[in-house]
Every structure is written in structure tokens, then in C-alpha cells.
Amino acid sequence: MGYAESLGSYWRGRYKLAPGKYATVRDADGDAIRFRTKAVAKKAADAEEAKLLAGTKKAPRERITFGAYVNRWYAAQDLAASIMQNYRRNIDEHLLPAFEDSAVADILSTDIAAREKHERAVPYAASSVKAWRATLHLIRPAAVAEPTRLKVLEAVSDLGYIRNAASGELAAHWRRSGFATWLFRPAATGRCPGRGSQEERPVPVVAEPWPGIPARGRGASKQAEVCWVPIAPGLTPHGLRHTHKTLMGEVGTPPKLMDERMGHEDGSVPSRYDHITPGMRQALMTALTGMWEEASDARRTMSLGSPVAALDALLKAR
Known part of the structure; x- marks a missing residue:
């Protein structure tokens, strides 16, 4: 029989493969499903084990220990x-x-x-x-990380991302980085975080090319002509998930579709009778596209271009 394993804020289903060997209930992408209740996790585990015993399911490929x-x-x-x-x-x-x-x-x-x-x-x-x-x-x-690394490299190629490289070169950036600390936070708050004994300070910006790029290296503050105005103090990359769900709620997105997009699993009885239709997906895509176009137009009124290649191409396509 399968069983439910508590992992703090959620449950996962575990079912028997062989004596002493258990597998986790996974979705079509191979990711462990996070169940909200113990009963739903156990039921899913029992169902997987029953398929295995009935011969309708192959034992998952053994993963490296x-x-x-x-x-x-x-x-x-x-x-x-x-x-x-x-x-x-x-x-x-x-x-x-x-x-x-x-x-x-x-x-x-x-x-x-x-x-x-x-x-x-x-x-x-x-x-x-x-x-x-x-x-x-x-x-x-x-x-x-190998599957994720390949996805990152594909995205790098699509965006034409350049990092400390001559124009036209692609530069992958595969390692744990300070993106949230050194890029996202300064962009959102207008302030660079402190380092060591150095206190938090405004982002030094060179005005050209408009609308400005951060001055870097030694003496950056002396090169600066202006500094960034805060956009959303306190905002973090994870905070954008909250924003996304709030916007979906604002346009009347069904809870089932919101859970799917957020990677959540609702094990409640009412949710089991909810289903996502193509019409729901189309309505959400239309609403989000409208928000994106409205935001792009607002950005375009500030400047017709951007030093960021991906954003510059989007603005010029409007």
C-alpha cells in the first residue's frame, strides 16, 4: 500500500516498487507532486501502486542515488x-x-x-x-541541474544575451548568481545594497544612452550624472509571483487555472470537479496580453528604445 509523507507545508505520495524501494508520485514532467492533504497524497500513491501491480504502469527508471x-x-x-x-x-x-x-x-x-x-x-x-x-x-x-542548464542556454540563445562580451557574442551565465541582490533589487528600489562596511547607496547612472545605464567599476559614482528613481521598494523576484496571481484574480481567472500556472495542487473535493477548458486559457492569454501591451505602451512614452536588446526589439515592434 502507498503512504503519504509529510514535508511540512505539503504532502507527497510514496508507493512501493520492490522490497525496500519506494517511488514518489510525479507529474508528466517528472516533478514530484505536492499534495495539500494527506488523504489525497495517499490515494494517489495507492493508485500508482495499483497500476504497477496490474501491469499498466512500468516501474520508473531507477534514479541515481x-x-x-x-x-x-x-x-x-x-x-x-x-x-x-x-x-x-x-x-x-x-x-x-x-x-x-x-x-x-x-x-x-x-x-x-x-x-x-x-x-x-x-x-x-x-x-x-x-x-x-x-x-x-x-x-x-x-x-x-543539467536539464535546466540546457533550458537556460536555449533562452540565452533566444534573447541574444550578452555578458562582458563583444557585440554579437552570446555569453551564458550558468551559476548561482546575485541576480536578486545586484540586478533586480537596484532596478526596483533605485539603491545598491551595501557590501562589507559600505552602506546602501543610490544606483549611479550615466544618462546616455537614454534612458540611462548604471555606471560600473571604480569611480562609478563620480561618472554618474543621475540616479534611478525607486519603482517598487521592497519588491523581490518572488514577489512577482504574488503580482501575477493578483492580476489573474483581477481578470476573473478560474482558481483551477491559477493553481496550474502557479504550480500549486489543490486537493480539495470541489477542485476535483473543476476542469480547465481551452476557452479559459484563451481568455487569460488575451487579458495578460492586454496588460503587457498597455505596460509596453507606457514604457514607450518614456523612450522609444532601450539599451537592453530584448526590450529594445519589443519597443521597436510596437
Whole structure:
């Protein structure tokens, strides 16, 4: 029989593949489904197990375990002996005891937080916990990020993104970055965050080409002619999800369609009888397109072009 596993704010369904082996209920894209209630998660798990027993469902391809992957990852590193020793100690003493038999893609932030809580209670020194978390931070993206990396590169190609490169070159930016801190926040608030002893300060802007670009490098503030006016103080990239759902509600989008777009799963009984129709999708697309065109027109009244290539092309197409 399947069972429901609590992961804090949601439940996931788990069903038996073989003695000692369990799989997670996933959607068509292979992502674990987040159920809102225990009963719905268990029911979905039971249904998957029944399909498996009836022969109408093939057992999912076995996913690589953390234990199998981490040894390959370690062998591929070529670093100073002291660093390699530290990695090995963190892996053997802290990571393998907790995650050795877990599929890499199934290790969630809640699992990591639970391990940290356990080790602090032992107690391990805070520096030890910080060290193994840093090592895990290096290992996990390398194991699970390849499909996402390919999507990023495709988007880079579509947008013609250029980063510190000569005109016409594409420059992928694949690593954890300070996008929210150093790009999004200054654009939204008009202020650069502090660093070290340096306090928060206005974004220095060179007026040409209009409507201005941030001055960078040493002496940027001396080059600046103006600074950005705050657009939305306190706004974050995640805050845009709140904005998107609010706008969908404003145009009367059905809850079922809103949940789908937000990646949410409503396990309530009323939701089970709701269905999304092509007409609903078309109505939402029309409404969002109208908002986008209205915003583009408002931006175009400020300036007919932009130093940002993607935005410049959109403005010129209006």
C-alpha cells in the first residue's frame, strides 16, 4: 500500500516498487507532486501502486542515488590536498550517513534542514554544519541541474544575451548568481545594497544612452550624472509571483487555472470537479496580453528604445 509523507507545508505520495524501494508520485514532467492533504497524497500513491501491480504502469527508471553520484563527483575533482581531505570528511561523516540511499533529485530542502537540526542537537559545532552544507551545495547542482542548464542556454540563445562580451557574442551565465541582490533589487528600489562596511547607496547612472545605464567599476559614482528613481521598494523576484496571481484574480481567472500556472495542487473535493477548458486559457492569454501591451505602451512614452536588446526589439515592434 502507498503512504503519504509529510514535508511540512505539503504532502507527497510514496508507493512501493520492490522490497525496500519506494517511488514518489510525479507529474508528466517528472516533478514530484505536492499534495495539500494527506488523504489525497495517499490515494494517489495507492493508485500508482495499483497500476504497477496490474501491469499498466512500468516501474520508473531507477534514479541515481546520492551515494553513487558523490563518489564519481569526488573522483572528478582536482584540488589541493587539504581541500580534498575536507570534502572527503564532510561526505563520509555528515552526508553519506543521511543521504547515501536517497535519489539525488529527491533530496529536498526540508530533508537538509532536518539533518542540520539533528546534528546541532548532537551537538556538532556550527562550523562543522556550515562546512558540510557548503559541500552539499557544490555537489547537488552538478547532479540535478543539467536539464535546466540546457533550458537556460536555449533562452540565452533566444534573447541574444550578452555578458562582458563583444557585440554579437552570446555569453551564458550558468551559476548561482546575485541576480536578486545586484540586478533586480537596484532596478526596483533605485539603491545598491551595501557590501562589507559600505552602506546602501543610490544606483549611479550615466544618462546616455537614454534612458540611462548604471555606471560600473571604480569611480562609478563620480561618472554618474543621475540616479534611478525607486519603482517598487521592497519588491523581490518572488514577489512577482504574488503580482501575477493578483492580476489573474483581477481578470476573473478560474482558481483551477491559477493553481496550474502557479504550480500549486489543490486537493480539495470541489477542485476535483473543476476542469480547465481551452476557452479559459484563451481568455487569460488575451487579458495578460492586454496588460503587457498597455505596460509596453507606457514604457514607450518614456523612450522609444532601450539599451537592453530584448526590450529594445519589443519597443521597436510596437
